[in-house]
Amino acid sequence: MVSNMKPKLEDVAKLAGVSKTTASRVLNNRGYLSEKTLKKVHDAMETLNYQPNAAARQLFKQETGLIGLIFPTVSNPFFGELVNYLEYELYQRDFKVIIGNSLQDTDKETDYLNQLLAGQVDGLIVGTHNQGIAEYKYSHLPIVAIDRIMNSDIPIVESDNYHGGVLATERLINAGVKHIVHTNGPSSLETPAHRRRVAYETIMKNNGLEPHTFTIDFKLSFAEKKRRYQQLFDSYPDMEALFVSNDVDASIIMAIAKERGRKIPEDLLIVGYDGTELMRNVMPQLTTVVQPIEEMAKIAVDILLKRIAGDKTESEYILPVTLWEGTTGHR
Amino acid sequence: MVSNMKPKLEDVAKLAGVSKTTASRVLNNRGYLSEKTLKKVHDAMETLNYQPNAAARQLFKQETGLIGLIFPTVSNPFFGELVNYLEYELYQRDFKVIIGNSLQDTDKETDYLNQLLAGQVDGLIVGTHNQGIAEYKYSHLPIVAIDRIMNSDIPIVESDNYHGGVLATERLINAGVKHIVHTNGPSSLETPAHRRRVAYETIMKNNGLEPHTFTIDFKLSFAEKKRRYQQLFDSYPDMEALFVSNDVDASIIMAIAKERGRKIPEDLLIVGYDGTELMRNVMPQLTTVVQPIEEMAKIAVDILLKRIAGDKTESEYILPVTLWEGTTGHR
Numbered sequence: 001m002v003s004n005m006k007p008k009l010e011d012v013a014k015l016a017g018v019s020k021t022t023a024s025r026v027l028n029n030r031g032y033l034s035e036k037t038l039k040k041v042h043d044a045m046e047t048l049n050y051q052p053n054a055a056a057r058q059l060f061k062q063e064t065g066l067i068g069l070i071f072p073t074v075s076n077p078f079f080g081e082l083v084n085y086l087e088y089e090l091y092q093r094d095f096k097v098i099i100g101n102s103l104q105d106t107d108k109e110t111d112y113l114n115q116l117l118a119g120q121v122d123g124l125i126v127g128t129h130n131q132g133i134a135e136y137k138y139s140h141l142p143i144v145a146i147d148r149i150m151n152s153d154i155p156i157v158e159s160d161n162y163h164g165g166v167l168a169t170e171r172l173i174n175a176g177v178k179h180i181v182h183t184n185g186p187s188s189l190e191t192p193a194h195r196r197r198v199a200y201e202t203i204m205k206n207n208g209l210e211p212h213t214f215t216i217d218f219k220l221s222f223a224e225k226k227r228r229y230q231q232l233f234d235s236y237p238d239m240e241a242l243f244v245s246n247d248v249d250a251s252i253i254m255a256i257a258k259e260r261g262r263k264i265p266e267d268l269l270i271v272g273y274d275g276t277e278l279m280r281n282v283m284p285q286l287t288t289v290v291q292p293i294e295e296m297a298k299i300a301v302d303i304l305l306k307r308i309a310g311d312k313t314e315s316e317y318i319l320p321v322t323l324w325e326g327t328t329g330h331r
Numbered sequence: 332m333v334s335n336m337k338p339k340l341e342d343v344a345k346l347a348g349v350s351k352t353t354a355s356r357v358l359n360n361r362g363y364l365s366e367k368t369l370k371k372v373h374d375a376m377e378t379l380n381y382q383p384n385a386a387a388r389q390l391f392k393q394e395t396g397l398i399g400l401i402f403p404t405v406s407n408p409f410f411g412e413l414v415n416y417l418e419y420e421l422y423q424r425d426f427k428v429i430i431g432n433s434l435q436d437t438d439k440e441t442d443y444l445n446q447l448l449a450g451q452v453d454g455l456i457v458g459t460h461n462q463g464i465a466e467y468k469y470s471h472l473p474i475v476a477i478d479r480i481m482n483s484d485i486p487i488v489e490s491d492n493y494h495g496g497v498l499a500t501e502r503l504i505n506a507g508v509k510h511i512v513h514t515n516g517p518s519s520l521e522t523p524a525h526r527r528r529v530a531y532e533t534i535m536k537n538n539g540l541e542p543h544t545f546t547i548d549f550k551l552s553f554a555e556k557k558r559r560y561q562q563l564f565d566s567y568p569d570m571e572a573l574f575v576s577n578d579v580d581a582s583i584i585m586a587i588a589k590e591r592g593r594k595i596p597e598d599l600l601i602v603g604y605d606g607t608e609l610m611r612n613v614m615p616q617l618t619t620v621v622q623p624i625e626e627m628a629k630i631a632v633d634i635l636l637k638r639i640a641g642d643k644t645e646s647e648y649i650l651p652v653t654l655w656e657g658t659t660g661h662r
Contacts, residue, residue: 066429073415075609080411084404087432091439096429096446098397101418108422115427222612251613278406281553282582282613 007048016044038118067095067304068112068121070128072103072218076248077276078293079127082146085297086125093305095122102128103219116141123304126150142307144300149190155307157300157317158192164289164321165199168243168271171287171323173207175269175330177240180204181212181232184245193245196273200243212236222252229253233260241269247279247288254286254328270328280324287329290322338379347375369448398426398635399443399452401459403434403549407579408607409624410458413477416628417456424636426453433459434550447472454635457481473638475631480521486638488631488648489523495620495652496530499574499602502618502654504538506600506661508571511535512543512563514584515576524576527604531574543567553583560584564591572600578610578619585617585659601659611655618660621653 013023018041026033026041044050067090071079087097098121102108109128115121123142145156172180182200185193197213204211214232216225229252233239244250250272254264262268272279275290296319303313344354349372357364357372375381398421402410418428429452433439440459446452454473476487503511513531516524528544535542545563547556560583564570575581581603585595593599603610606621627650634644 074405074418075408075412075415075607077406077408077411077609080408081406083430084406084432087405087430088436091431091436096431098427099414099418099430100422100427101415105419105422222608226612248609248613255612255615276406277553278408278579279613281557281586282579282610284586 007050009050011048012041012044012050015047016040033118035114038114042117064120064122065095066098066121068098068100068115068124070100070102070109070112070124070126072128073101074099075101077278078246078274078291081276081278081293082127082297085294086301089297089301093301116143123308125300125304142304144304144307146296146300147191147193149192152315155303155313155315155317156192157296157303157319159291159296159319159321161192161195161321162199164273164291165196165243166203167321167323168196168273168289169200169203171271171329172241172243172269173203173209175241177269178209179212179236179239180209180241180243181214181236181239182243182245183214183216183232183249185218186215196245212239216249218246225249225252226256229256233257233262239268241271243271243273245273247272247274247276247283247286250286250288251279251283264328265331269330275322275324283326285326285328286324287326288324290324292319292321295319338381340381342379343372343375343381346378347371364449366445369445373448395451395453396426397429397452399429399431399446399455401431401433401440401443401455401457403459404432405430406432408609409577409605409622412607412609412624413458413628416625417632420628420632424632447474454639456631456635473635475635475638477627477631478523480523483646486634486644486646486648487523488627488634488650490622490627490650490652492523492526492652493530495604495622496527496574497534498652498654499527499604499620500531500534502602502660503572503574503600504534504540506572508600509540510543510567510570511540511572511574512545512567512570513574513576514545514547514563514580516549517546527576543570547580549577556580556583557587560587564588564593570599572602574602574604576604578603578605578607578614578617581617581619582610582614595659596662600661606653606655614657616657616659617655618657619655621655623650623652626650 009023009027010020013020016023018037022037023041026038069083069086071083074080074083083099090097100108100112112124116124125144125146127146127148143154145154147158149156169180182197184197187194201211201213216228220228233256242253244253250270254270257264257268264270270286272286272288275288276293279286299317303317306313340354340358341351344351347354349368353368354372357369400414400417402414405411405414414430421428431439431443443455447455456475456477458477458479474485476485478489480487500511513528515528516522518525532542532544547559551559564587573584575584581601585601588595588599595601601617603617603619606619607624610617630648634648637644
């Protein structure tokens with residue numbers, strides 16, 4: 001049934017065991033369709049690697065006026081500010097946003113993806129810390145990822161994580177310390193944030209220093225994170241500095257350091273990551289790498305609208321980072 | 332045309348100059364209706380104070396599976412955590428959420444209300460700092476307010492703002508200080524948060540102390556807030572303590588105090604408000620009044636679902652607050 005020629009809609013219909021009309025309705029999100037029919041047709045599209053043409057894709061265009069945003073939780077300042085800017089940008093272009101906080105419920109991502117497949121939203125912007133989901137193989141869908149590697153067909157918007165890692169590590173080395181520990185998420189998560197670790201380890205080695213990366217899952221509760229960071233202090237009693245992969249965790253570490261009588265910056269240097277507007281105002285003393293959250297949101301929206309229109313996009317958009325000089329990164 | 336009897340749908344239709352079928356379609360959100368027709372019929376419903384019966388209201392029930400949440404901005408930790416919990420609770424009950432951040436755009440609230448009127452969402456949970464909107468006079472609509480006074484027909488969920496004001500003010504008075512300044516939003520905003528001010532002023536007077544309330548708009552940018560809080564320090568050079576109406580502003584004030592060489596708690600005491608999980612972990616030293624955000628979200632969702640089902644609800648739900656004892660509220 002699978003020919004060497006470019007597959008046609010009738011091939012999809014035949015493989016799915018439905019009429020061509022039904023297959024067309026699935027493709028164009030028209031009329032009522034059962035979950036089962038949707039799945040059969042999408043499975044057949046996947047098996048045959050069927051790519052609808054631009055005209056067919058145009059039919060997706062602004063059907064619902066809704067865009068789904070799937071991020072771990074808006075209660076984290078980085079995602080809160082990102083979602084705030086995404087909502088603002090999309091509203092300017094007559095889209096409303098549906099949000100799904102996926103931190104407490106990893107199935108939610110599949111659920112929203114099915115919504116997209118069923119034509120209940122026009123596009124998705126995703127940035128979760130969940131593991132890869134098989135359905136993202138439908139590469140023709142209007143999806144944009146922020147700070148997350150999906151597959152080669154889904155464009156990623158990210159800040160320059162490698163350069164951020166370089167800025168943070170060099171800041172600490174230039175302050176004269178040698179025993180620098182880095183915290184980052186488990187490497188099983190496919191996120192460009194791991195380039196921060198690669199940069200840290202490379203710069204440390206280039207300076208004849210031994211890298212020490214402490215792995216911690218972003219999803220842990222505050223109480224669990226505190227317990228893990230107490231272990232970090234126990235594991236590295238001689239540590240002189242920390243490059244922490246996000247500012248909220250950097251604050252938790254600063255509170256633990258205080259409890260343990262480690263003075264910052266006298267006895268311990270800290271550089272964080274993210275540099276949200278909130279954290280720069282609430283903890284201006286924290287030296288941190290600033291991600292351009294507003295620009296990341298603008299570009300993600302631009303690219304998503306291009307995808308919805310069926311236009312070509314790049315596969316990766318990397319935006320520059322800067323260093324916020326507080327008082328915790330040097331003496 | 333306006334009779335003394337309970338108005339019927341045909342009275343609405345007559346006044347609006349449309350057929351009874353059209354008026355019914357407006358009421359039940361069926362079929363395509365122009366903005367103009369919607370407005371004419373809703374205006375007539377308002378003029379006649381027309382109340383649809385429970386059966387008509389049942390038709391609103393879970394039409395779209397979407398609930399609109401309108402809050403100033405999810406980039407503020409209080410609203411970020413609130414929206415996170417609301418989304419979690421609603422998702423458990425098969426609703427998805429549309430969010431509108433209204434801080435940068437006060438018209439957005441009217442837009443979302445029109446969505447509700449047009450049947451594109453099943454209900455709204457609102458908690459904005461915007462001024463009252465005329466459309467909320469449609470008191471039969473499934474709307475719940477959080478920390479905001481709308482009209483007597485729309486239920487409010489709030490924490491015990493008066494008791495919170497008492498806890499904060501008594502904490503400071505018991506610490507032995509006399510010159511205590513309170514910050515709060517402009518009294519033109521109709522929010523129960525003003526009860527914090529009433530409690531502060533009452534407790535101060537009961538203790539023979541002079542209250543000083545410093546008014547500041549929540550909507551200001553961080554830069555503008557900093558400028559205003561510098562003015563606060565200039566206006567009250569002898570101030571010994573501050574009861575600040577939210578924790579983010581308390582942090583800004585703490586940073587300014589540091590710049591000015593005022594040591595906390597030695598030279599200046601601070602008690603904040605909100606007590607989000609984020610702020611309690613990022614700034615555990617800040618003594619603050621903790622609002623039960625998760626419980627507020629749960630109750631708001633319960634009440635909204637009752638409103639959607641046409642069941643009766645109370646007009647006000649007040650939840651208890653607690654004091655988080657950091658190190659900034661006493662010596």
